[in-house]
Amino acid sequence: MNHLLSSVTHPFFAKTLLEWYPRHRRDLPWRHTRDPYAIWLSEVILQQTRVKQGLPYYFTFINSYPTVQHLAAAPEDEVLRHWQGLGYYSRARNMHHTAQQVVREYDSQFPTSYAGLLQLRGVGQYTAAAIASFAFNEQVAVLDGNVFRVLARVFGLTQDIAAPANRKVFQQLADTLIPADQPAEFNQAIMEFGAIQCTPLKPDCLFCPLQSHCYAFQHGMVSELPVKSKAKAARTRFFHYLVLRHADTIYMRKRGPKDIWEGLYDFHLQETESGELAAVALVAAVEAVGGQLDLQQVEEPVQAMRHVLSHQKVEAKFHVVWLQEPLPASSLQSTGLAAFSSSEIEELPKPILIANYISNSIK
Numbered sequence: 001m002n003h004l005l006s007s008v009t010h011p012f013f014a015k016t017l018l019e020w021y022p023r024h025r026r027d028l029p030w031r032h033t034r035d036p037y038a039i040w041l042s043e044v045i046l047q048q049t050r051v052k053q054g055l056p057y058y059f060t061f062i063n064s065y066p067t068v069q070h071l072a073a074a075p076e077d078e079v080l081r082h083w084q085g086l087g088y089y090s091r092a093r094n095m096h097h098t099a100q101q102v103v104r105e106y107d108s109q110f111p112t113s114y115a116g117l118l119q120l121r122g123v124g125q126y127t128a129a130a131i132a133s134f135a136f137n138e139q140v141a142v143l144d145g146n147v148f149r150v151l152a153r154v155f156g157l158t159q160d161i162a163a164p165a166n167r168k169v170f171q172q173l174a175d176t177l178i179p180a181d182q183p184a185e186f187n188q189a190i191m192e193f194g195a196i197q198c199t200p201l202k203p204d205c206l207f208c209p210l211q212s213h214c215y216a217f218q219h220g221m222v223s224e225l226p227v228k229s230k231a232k233a234a235r236t237r238f239f240h241y242l243v244l245r246h247a248d249t250i251y252m253r254k255r256g257p258k259d260i261w262e263g264l265y266d267f268h269l270q271e272t273e274s275g276e277l278a279a280v281a282l283v284a285a286v287e288a289v290g291g292q293l294d295l296q297q298v299e300e301p302v303q304a305m306r307h308v309l310s311h312q313k314v315e316a317k318f319h320v321v322w323l324q325e326p327l328p329a330s331s332l333q334s335t336g337l338a339a340f341s342s343s344e345i346e347e348l349p350k351p352i353l354i355a356n357y358i359s360n361s362i363k
């Protein structure tokens with residue numbers, strides 16, 4: 001469906017947004033800089049969370065690592081620890097690697113064009129467009145969830161925005177709308193408009209400057225646009241954590257690749273097909289890591305927690321096991337477990353599920 005010429009003229013769209021933007025924009029720290037590093041940091045964080053929740057993370061990163069060289073030189077554990085709570089830890093690792101790539105291959109200078117920025121690890125079309133326009137004023141349109149929504153509604157685009165093949169329809173339209181003389185302001189304006197005026201559930205159509213030209217409003221389709229097919233249902237995984245303790249020692253291990261939470265620390269894990277772990281299986285699991293257990297040593301009750309990720313749900317139970325002896329070195333080697341004091345585990349990067357358990361339950 002194409003209502004582009006019947007609903008609104010292109011110059012009107014940009015002009016309206018550029019008038020609306022200075023009167024409504026939020027004052028955000030990354031809007032006061034043209035430093036591509038700071039802009040890149042803010043964009044990576046904002047892909048994970050909303051502005052309000054992202055602000056403290058932005059300040060943590062920019063204060064801890066004021067330049068790309070600082071970030072590149074930081075230990076990965078520390079970067080992941082600062083990222084803790086944002087989820088999708090692969091993004092933090094990619095961000096760290098990208099910083100190292102910029103230092104190593106680009107003499108610590110970010111590429112200054114959209115095409116050049118796309119060569120960086122973990123930098124996709126959206127982030128490249130954001131940096132190229134905000135830092136270098138390149139005329140390249142950003143497409144994020146806010147932009148998809150505004151374009152779908154104002155121009156009556158009914159293509160499914162969850163289908164990657166439809167991206168080009170929106171990109172072509174956005175590229176015709178972005179003015180050559182104010183690309184940065186236009187990109188900021190359309191994203192901000194989607195974030196605070198044309199919001200997903202309660203857009204402020206009554207006081208909207210695009211109302212008389214908005215296809216969705218004029219045709220009673222605001223709640224139907226954009227069209228977005230549902231993601232597949234998340235699968236449920238059942239995690240049984242053995243919280244192995246001896247005196248002041250707590251055993252944790254760093255998670256490996258090819259699963260969620262790579263590089264973060266958790267406890268010894270038994271994954272099962274259901275939410276239960278039989279007593280005999282618990283005994284066997286402790287013996288398998290070289291510990292001795294009689295069931296009197298297991299604290300009751302075990303604690304159950306549910307943690308929802310975008311593509312899987314984790315239901316976790318924590319079985320605290322007090323060991324009579326420290327784990328032998330051979331089992332530390334085979335399991336990847338390492339001994340920490342309770343103050344040391346505070347500093348480790350951890351999935352938020354584990355961090356919450358520790359803060360509630362480990363004294």
Ligand code: SF4
Pocket residue numbers: 150153154197198199203204205206208209210211214215216217222
């Ligand atoms: S009229 Fe409503 S749906 Fe249309 S652009 Fe404005 S806020 Fe969005």
